[in-house]
Amino acid sequence: MSRFLEVEGMTAGYGAVTVLRNISLYVDHGENVGLFGPNGHGKTTLLRTLSGLMRAAMGKVRFDGQDISRARPWEIVGLGMVQAQQGNTLFGEMEIAETLELAAFNRRAREKAAANLDRIYTLFPRLAERKRQKAKTLSGGERQMLSIGAALMCAPRLLLLDEPTLGLSPRLKEELAEALRAISQDVPLVVVEQDVELLLALSNRLYLIEHGEVQREIGKDNAPDHQEIMDMYFGEHA
Numbered sequence: 001m002s003r004f005l006e007v008e009g010m011t012a013g014y015g016a017v018t019v020l021r022n023i024s025l026y027v028d029h030g031e032n033v034g035l036f037g038p039n040g041h042g043k044t045t046l047l048r049t050l051s052g053l054m055r056a057a058m059g060k061v062r063f064d065g066q067d068i069s070r071a072r073p074w075e076i077v078g079l080g081m082v083q084a085q086q087g088n089t090l091f092g093e094m095e096i097a098e099t100l101e102l103a104a105f106n107r108r109a110r111e112k113a114a115a116n117l118d119r120i121y122t123l124f125p126r127l128a129e130r131k132r133q134k135a136k137t138l139s140g141g142e143r144q145m146l147s148i149g150a151a152l153m154c155a156p157r158l159l160l161l162d163e164p165t166l167g168l169s170p171r172l173k174e175e176l177a178e179a180l181r182a183i184s185q186d187v188p189l190v191v192v193e194q195d196v197e198l199l200l201a202l203s204n205r206l207y208l209i210e211h212g213e214v215q216r217e218i219g220k221d222n223a224p225d226h227q228e229i230m231d232m233y234f235g236e237h238a
């Protein structure tokens, strides 16, 4: 059986600036993969390219056996690879319930919308308490919950998360982390996360992304300790 997600020799960037260089990585069926590395080294660019929001200059992406290297973002969502957008990209005038209902835009997602909605309100009781509140009046943490909820409404078969807990207060962060741990039990994740504890709790396998390259693959059998990972974050392992 082929890999669930497979990236081969991906090169991407902005205009003449190359950010990702010959990235190859994979996600197997049933595993959660964490991405980490110093700031500005290409993690967000990688997720955006996988989601089809940017086009790779070179390389191949296969999702569930299908070549999606040139697929449009909504086609990729339709196939089941969904990136949660940052909380600040929500439509401010829309209520929580409307945002979630509209997020299930393709047929596969609509079929599962009622069950997914229940699940999201269970995962995020704060959203359930505020169904009629407009997105623009939510706190940063609540917005982040809503954007993850909206991604879940797309019925992801693989969910991509880019620093979901960034900038949250400790209390909201803990609430969100608990929900993410629950989500990781039944939705495979590719997650970028600065919090090493949470990154390790969510992932079976890690890739260190540095200078736009996969510098290291870390599995259970070669797992460094917490401090070594911290050092890698700050690019001090060389």
Ligand SMILES: Nc1ncnc2c1ncn2[C@@H]1O[C@H](COP(=O)(O)OP(=O)(O)OP(=O)(O)O)[C@@H](O)[C@H]1O
Residues within 6 Å of the ligand: 014, 017, 019, 037, 038, 039, 040, 041, 042, 043, 044, 045, 046
């Ligand atoms: N829209 C853009 N136009 C030009 N350059 C960009 C753009 N977005 C990102 N870059 C550059 O691409 C490089 C990688 O950025 P990226 O956001 O992918 O890094 P990152 O690893 O996600 O960083 P962080 O940990 O800070 O989120 C950086 O040098 C950044 O300045």
Ligand SMILES: [Mg+2]
Residues within 6 Å of the ligand: 043, 044, 045, 162
């Ligand atoms: Mg980033």
